[in-house]
Amino acid sequence: MPNRVISALYDSRADAEAAANDLCALGLSRSDIDIHQQDGASSSRQEGFLAGLKELFGAEDSTAYAEGVRRGHFLLTARVPDAYADEAMDILDRSKAADFDQRQEEWRASGWTGASANTGRTTAGLSGSNKEQVIPVVDESLKIGKREVNRGGVRVRSYVVEEPVNEQVNLREERVTVERRPVNKPVQNPGDLLRERSIEATETAEEAVVAKDAVVREEVTVRKDVGERTADVQDTVRRTKVEVEDTRTGSRTAPKTT
DSSP: OOEEEEEEEESSHHHHHHHHHHHHHHTOOGGGEEEEOOOOOOHHHHHHHHHHHHHHHOHHHHHHHHHHHHTTOEEEEEEEEGGGHHHHHHHHHHTTOOOHHHHHHHHHHTTOOTTOTTTSSOOOOOOSSSOOOOOOOOBOOOOOOOOOOOOOOOOOOOOOOOOOOOOOOOOOBOOOOOOOOOOOOOOSOHHHHSSOOOOOOOOOBOOOOOOOOOOOOOOOOOOOOOOOOOOOOOOOOOBOOOOOOOOOOSSOOOOOOO
16 A cells, blocks of 8 residues: 655654654554654764655755754654545644744744755756756645534523412311200109110311322423534645746757647
């Protein structure tokens, strides 16, 4: 599977290691990830390191990366299969990588001249009729994705409260009263009265009985509606422009452009 080399510059070893761990979690092998730092190596070893960077990134970026390592930064390089390239770049974009372009501007402000003392870029000449130098013309394209974010929510909770209620009700009750009244009157037939008798009377009373009825007075409904909106995303993309300056003299026939 074809591989692509990606890179990022970090201010600390810990930030570079964190990015490397995230790349490993994506599925990359740790052996495909390197973290370069200034280690006081010999000049020949440094030249070999710079040559390796040139092979990966070209003369201009390799010089800038080497300057970053010389100034104490940490350079992470990773060989990534094309199938994982976009996700791996997203991981480096979200990491604590230094702004490479901004750092170069700061270095130039402090006297660093970059790959060329005059223009900050390396220029290469052609020698012989069978050699050529290639300047790639690159256009960036904007890729817009989507991610879901938590914007908070609504929590509805029901609970029970008790309220005192005071009502009045009329209750009926009975009472039995026994009275003795003095009587003085003659008896015509004493036999009818001189016999055993029994009278029983019971008392009754009403008492309050409480019952409760539950009635639904209101309903609270929680509903989530899903809608779509169109967002206007504005950013910048870069492209390479090539200017050709012909300083040749004489009556040579101008080359044809196809």
